[in-house]
Amino acid sequence: MDKKVKQAGDKLGRYWRQHKRLPSFAEMADIFGYASKNAVTKLVAKLKDAHLVEQDASGRLVPGSLLTSLPVLGNVQAGFPSPAEEELVDSLTLDDYLINNPQSSFIIEVAGESMLDAGIQPKDLVIVDRGLTPKNNDIVLAQIDNEWTLKYFNKKGNKVSLQAANDKYPTLIPQSELTVAGVVVSSIRKYK
Amino acid sequence: MDKKVKQAGDKLGRYWRQHKRLPSFAEMADIFGYASKNAVTKLVAKLKDAHLVEQDASGRLVPGSLLTSLPVLGNVQAGFPSPAEEELVDSLTLDDYLINNPQSSFIIEVAGESMLDAGIQPKDLVIVDRGLTPKNNDIVLAQIDNEWTLKYFNKKGNKVSLQAANDKYPTLIPQSELTVAGVVVSSIRKYK
DNA sequence: TTGACAGGTGTACGTTCGTTCACCTATAAT
């Protein structure tokens, strides 16, 4: 890939993340240091070839996947984590990947160690979908005895039990008053 | 918030996620079922009041934070995970939150259980930044003896050791040939 | 009964959009 094209892609990516839209051709001329929009037209043609930007059904310019998503370089064992551009396994945006139903989902911070053995630690964030009906072994956000907790959901017949992923926590069998706020669809942790 | 405004916001959110841009006023008229762009103008004014869309420095329409991000409803203990619209703690987009340097980051799938006690399981995805220099207790993606692994980074004087977060795995003290591909900045897990 | 107003239509307007054309270089290949 041409160096100039790649630099332009970088700038577009930054612009996209900051402004949540692509610049117009006139703005690009400014950004890229051109005096004429025509120079932009030619550069954009190359950006399209490089799949850094794409064109809508209606012909409008939208960011290509390379601009908005991160490359997935395989897995740790087989992985070859070099900046290789040739053939990357996949690429994805975390929002699209982790959230199925934005309208019915929310984020909540984890407190307590009840799900530690499931790899969910205090201060992690979990994404909860309140639109899903819990199935067995789903992790649910539930209110039991006026307290919210994360637990494995388990239903046998019509007996519901809430089970922690930590030996030190007891399995709870709620009396009548069980409220399930939603099902955990993903969990995230930030180190830096 | 007006019901009609909220519905319009929902539609805009879906459009945004699908097209990675906001529709023009003419397109909105189509989407919302109006015959006149002027009706859209008035609706957009309300959407701005509701912070569902915003206006650029240059006056262009961009999605508001409510359209692109998920609400954070506090933490599990104190949390009140109801659809309360009044006062939510925060709201964020996962991409912005988890990725600091998109240009120098990539995603890799975890294989093996060496970081199990750190809450990183097989099939989890980790985001690795190859631009960071590892500090002690950072989790790094390293190549040792021709194999890629995730390990805690530890350096005393100029002795580097790579430590697993799992008793069953030995602490490695690499011979000359240590390659650190990058530092793990976040980890994600998808359940559904 | 009247008036105000929210919500919608249709037309018109100036601005900006992306595209296109003619033209001007350097650089590199013939």
Added chain:
DNA sequence: ATTATAGGTGAACGAACGTACACCTGTCAA
């Protein structure tokens, strides 16, 4: 020495943009 070609300027174009204005209608309060 000559010719393509890549990369840029500048001006012009029609189309689409968002906005504004006049107007219509139903609803609700005074």
